[in-house]
Amino acid sequence: MNAQSASKNLSFTLKGISAAPGLAQGPVINYRQKNLEVPRQHGSDSGKERPRLQEAIHSSQLELAKLRDQLATDHPSEAVVFDAHILMLEDGSLLSRVDESLAAGLNVEAAWMDGIVFYAGQLESIPDATLQARAADLKDAGQRVLAHLLGEDFEIALVIHQPSIVVAKDLAPSETASIDREMVLAFCTAGGGPTSHTAILAKALGIPAVVGLGEVVLSLQDGTPLLVDGSLGEAIAFPTVQDLSLFHQRLQNARNVSDIELACASDPAITTDGHRVEVVANVGNPQDALVALQHGAEGIGLLRTEFLFLERKTAPTEDEQLQAYRQILDSMASCPVVVRTIDVGGDKEIPYLDLGHEDNPFLGWRAIRMCLEQPEFFKVQLRALLRASPGSDLRIMFPMIASLDEVRCAKKLLKEAREEVLHSGGQIADSIQVGIMVEIPSAAILAEQFAREVDFFSIGTNDLTQYTMAAERTNPKVAHLADACHPAILRLIQMVISAGHSAGIWVGVCGELAGDQDAIPVLLGMGLDEFSMAPRTISHAKVIIRKWSYESAGQLARQVVNLESADAVRQLVRSQSKELGIA
C-alpha cells in the first residue's frame, strides 16, 4: 500500500506539442551529451601532470584510430576526418601552450581545456563555415581527452537494453535515425516543434512523439515509468493505477479502430458523392516505401532523397543512386512516385557538400539554390533518376522554388542530363512529369505563372507555413504560430489549387497538413487532387474522406478561409466532423 500511495503522490503530467500520434508506456532513458566539469587548481606538479596528459592523448588517439578503421571498409574517405582529429591532439602549438600552463602550476585538466578553448576560439573568430566546423571537431576531440583525464566514459551513443521512451533535449536527424527502432517506444523532447525533424521521423517510423515538453522533462531519471500520448501531446510520469487503467482502455480502443481502418486501407478514397482523390505516402527510404504499400498508399507523393546523402563523407555515385531509385520504383510498380531532388541546407551537416554554417539556414543557400550552382553534382542525381525511370511512373520535383528562373534552369539541367543519358546509350521512360514544391510564398502567389512551366504542384505546407508566418519550425517558443490551418495559409493553398486547375495540372499537398484530421475535409473541399502523408496516417485519412461529400467539404472550405485564426478553423471542422461521426 505504501508504494502505491507513494506513486500516487509522485504522478504528474507534462504538456507538450503532439508530434506523432500513438500511445506508449515504458521506462525513461535519457539521451544527453555528457557535460564534463573541468577541475581547476594551481600549484600542481607539472612533472606528474604531463605524463597523465600524454597517456590520455594516446588513449584518445587509439579510440579515434579504431573509429577510423571501422569506417575505412565502407566509407574509406571518412577515415580522413578522424586523421585530422588525431593530428589535432598531437599538435605542437596546442601542446606548447598547454605546457606553459603546466609549468605555471596549473592542473592538467584545466591546462588542457584552456588550450582547446583558446584554439577553438581562434578558429571560430574566422568567418568561415569550414573552420567553425573544425572548431567543433577540436572541442569534440578535446572533450574526449578530458574524459580520459577524469576517468569518465566519453562514448555517448545511446545503448538501449530494454524497450524505452527516449527523452532528449532535441534530436538531430542523424541521431533520430541512428537510434535502435525496435527499442524505442516513444520520443519526448524538451525542444522542437510539430514539424521538427524529430516529429517527421517519428511519424514515418510510427513511433509516438511529444515535443516542446520543456526542460523539466530532462530531469526525469532513467527508469522513471512514463505514459506518453502522442496524439494529445502529453506525458504522465509515475502514473497512478487510475492513469494506467484509463491508458489501457484507450490503447485497446485505438487498436480496435486501427484494425478496422487497416482492413479497408487499400480501397480508394471516394467521397459519398463520388469524388475520388489520390492518397499517397511521404517516404524517406526504401523500407518506408514497403510500409506505405501495406498502409494503402496509392503511390508516393514525396520521396525525400536526403537519405542517400546524409551520414556519409562522400557523395553517392550515380550507380549507387540508380540502385536505390530502382529499388523504390520497382516496389511501387506502376504507381506514381514523386521524387524530390536533394533538399539540404545549413541545418543539415553534409561534409562533402561544404554547405557551411549559416545564421539563417532556412532562408539560406539550400535545396535547388545550391543545386543550380553545382550543376555537375546535381546532374548526377538527375541522370540516376532518368536511368531508373523505364517501366515506372516517375515524376521529378524541384524543392524551394522561389522564382521562374529557377524552374527554367532546373529544367534545362534536366534536359542536359537526359541528353547525356541517351548519348551514353541509356534508356529513359517516355513521359516523366516535372513539377515543383510550392513552399515559398512567392511561388504560391505567382502560381498562375509557374503553372505554365510544370506538370504539377505539390504544396509543402510545413515550409509554406514557416515562411508565411515567419515562425521557425524548430523553435518551440513560436510553434503556436506555425499552424498550417491558419486561414492565411489556407488561402494560399486555395490560390495554388485554383491556378493549377486553370492550367490543367494536378495539385497535391505533401506537408504534415495533408494527414491532419482537421485539414483533410478543407483540402478536399478546395479540390485538392493528391494527399501525401506519413504512411501510417493513410488508412485513417481515407476513412475521413469517405465520410464527407465533396459538396459539403466545398462549403466548409469556403467558410474556413473567412475565419480569423487556426483555432477557429479547427473548431469549425471538428464540430462538423462530429456530426459525421468522425472522432
Add this chain to the structure above:
Amino acid sequence: MQKLELVVTNEVGLHARPAAVFVQTANKYASSIKMRNITNGREFVDGKSILGVLILGVGKNHTIEIEIEGSDEVQAAQTVKEMIESDFSGLL
C-alpha cells in the same frame, strides 16, 4: 633560409583536408617551417601545426608567405611549392 610566396588555389583553401595534407608533408622535414597569410594579415604560425595552419584562415586565392630554415630546406621548399602550385595534385 628559403622564402616562398604562393597563391593557394584550392577551392576550400587551406582548411580541412588540404591543411592536414600540408601539415603531414611539412612534418616529413627537419627544417622549421613558418608561414603567414598575406591576404588577411594573420601573422606567422608553425607550419607543422594543424591548428596553426587552420587559424591562418587561408581561403581560396589567398597569398601565403612561407619561411623554411634547416638542413633540408631546399628539398622542403621545393616539395611545398609543387604541392601548393599543383593544388595538391594526387594528394587529396
